[in-house]
Amino acid sequence: MVSPSLRSLVASAYLIASIALSTAAPIHNEDACGILGATDAAVITYDLVAACYNAIPFDANIASDTLESVVKIFNDYYVFRDSALTPDLKMPFTSAPVDIVKELTAIKSKNAYIFDQPLILYAPVIDGQQSIRVLYDRLGRKYSDCEATTIEGVPALLYLQKFADSLDISKDAGARLNDAIGSQVYSSSAKVFGFIPGEFSRRVALPEKPIVSYELQSPSKNGTPSKRELYSPVKKRGTYDVESATIPPKRTSDLPNAKLLGAGKATVFYQLQNPSSVGIVVVHTLDFDPHSPDDVEEKELECIAHYLSEFNRLKVSKIILDFQNNRGGLVNFASTIVQLFFPNNGPLDKILPQDMRVDKSIQTLSEHVFGKHKLYDASRFVDFAIQKKYENHELFLNPVTITRNDRSTLFTKHTGLSTEDLQNKSFTKETKDFPWTNNAANIRILSDGRCGSSCALSSYYLHNLYNVLTYSTGGIQGKELSIFSFAGGSVTDLNYLIETYNTGKVSTTLMSLRYKGVLGFPYLEVYAKGSDVPLEYDYSKYAAGTHLNFDPQNARSRDVMWAQVANDAWKSSKSKPRV
Known part of the structure; x- marks a missing residue:
């Protein structure tokens, strides 16, 4: 994942006295970003980053153009627009309904920096009880397997579960918790497994405050938990990639x-x-x-x-x-x-039923990109009626109406993206x-x-x-x-969609984002065999x-x-x- 805009920086957290933090004055300067850019990495602070974010001027024209394109994508092309409104999902799902178009107006993008904490946490079950503990301390202070009894004064497991519920990786609370905490990944470059911090310890959005307060209990001591406050000064870094796992030393x-x-x-x-x-x-x-x-x-x-x-x-x-x-x-x-x-016993063995949103613009586009291996190219899809690929763009010409959660939308009939046999x-x-x-x-x-x-x-x-x-x-x-x-199903992005319109020489009101970033969305949905969900x-x-x-x-x-x-x-x- 590449960190967009300004420069890519990463925060490296250190343990310091809380009294030093409480006296830090807010930074006010008309050129806060200029100051940030000229500041040596070793002394960049949370307040410098926050001041730069807050000093970036609001451009109503850019905001309007961007929001117009984003809303159009999710209103006209996003296949789960109506399914996302489904209430009372059954286990293992625990997500609330989301009206994506309604929520778009609340977007706030603050992700030009990365903020790291040195403690990588996990949630083991020990003696029949689950707790939050330190998986790895990147500063080598021998905190491994210390229990975090509280975070910000809240029981640590409850705090992490609440934080995890803000993540979008899954509708399953357990999978979200796994994404919040640390884990091992295989590093292709080092050819070993190493730790990555998880979404709680590594943030791409500006944290609510510069301090994370823990109460840590050593597994070898039975005394009162000791309070630790962690502060995250920012350091310069290139790009963040899953390959850059922190490999434990001395293994x-x-x-x-x-x-x-x-x-x-x-x-x-x-x-x-x-x-x-x-x-x-x-x-x-x-x-x-x-x-x-x-x-x-x-x-x-x-x-x-x-x-x-x-x-x-x-x-x-x-x-x-x-x-x-x-x-x-x-x-x-x-x-x-x-x-x-x-x-395979046959070429369609592992092709699941799929469909896509359809409107007049997509119908026109499908005619002009047929055979060009782009989005909405029907030659890439199988006609289940004859068990062969489409020979024209008929797939998009005879849509069916599907009603979900009281919303009716046009979709293609069931098809399948052709895969190799x-x-x-x-x-x-x-x-x-x-x-x-x-x-x-x-x-x-x-x-x-x-x-x-x-x-x-x-x-x-x-x-x-x-x-x-x-x-x-x-x-x-x-x-x-x-x-x-x-x-x-299949995911694409705004830029590739615009490129597809350009390939077909079809006009569109869609506009590229006015800032560095990627607007991705699923344009094709998949069904289990025999299911209409x-x-x-x-x-x-x-x-x-x-x-x-x-x-x-x-x-x-x-x-x-x-x-x-x-x-x-x-x-x-x-x-x-x-x-």
């Missing part, structure tokens, strides 16, 4: 119970040492660098097939697919990666006789609820079409936790079969978590959920 071995066999661009392969019959496929993304060669997806599939062959050679018979914190990517890859485990690929012939191929009993899915977009589709195929059992880790003790999130809102498809709690070991060492799943899945006579 003698990355994963003692797992042997690294190799990695592709989107996948990593391990063999557990105990039990050695279990292979791990970490699928950390379904996306690729936009500058990658055209055949990058096929090369990745060949890589996966190669390491599956290596698993087979090493007498591996069971597979865990680790989808934790996979934010998705290519829709085609969502299907093709599953085909390596469950080959691997039946004739040589590398699929190599994998067809492995112990896990077409055998759900020998595969498990491991998630944390944040497997999203195309990753969600892969999980859906595996679990709902092929009966692969599922585990989700973290979340809220005693509550169901989703396998995946934001499973809605968009998968984004089909709560019955989300919950994992087994909920695995975080503990001090599995939250720090992914191999511990893999072994827990393997032992539960294949050594017990009956798998029992641990909630």
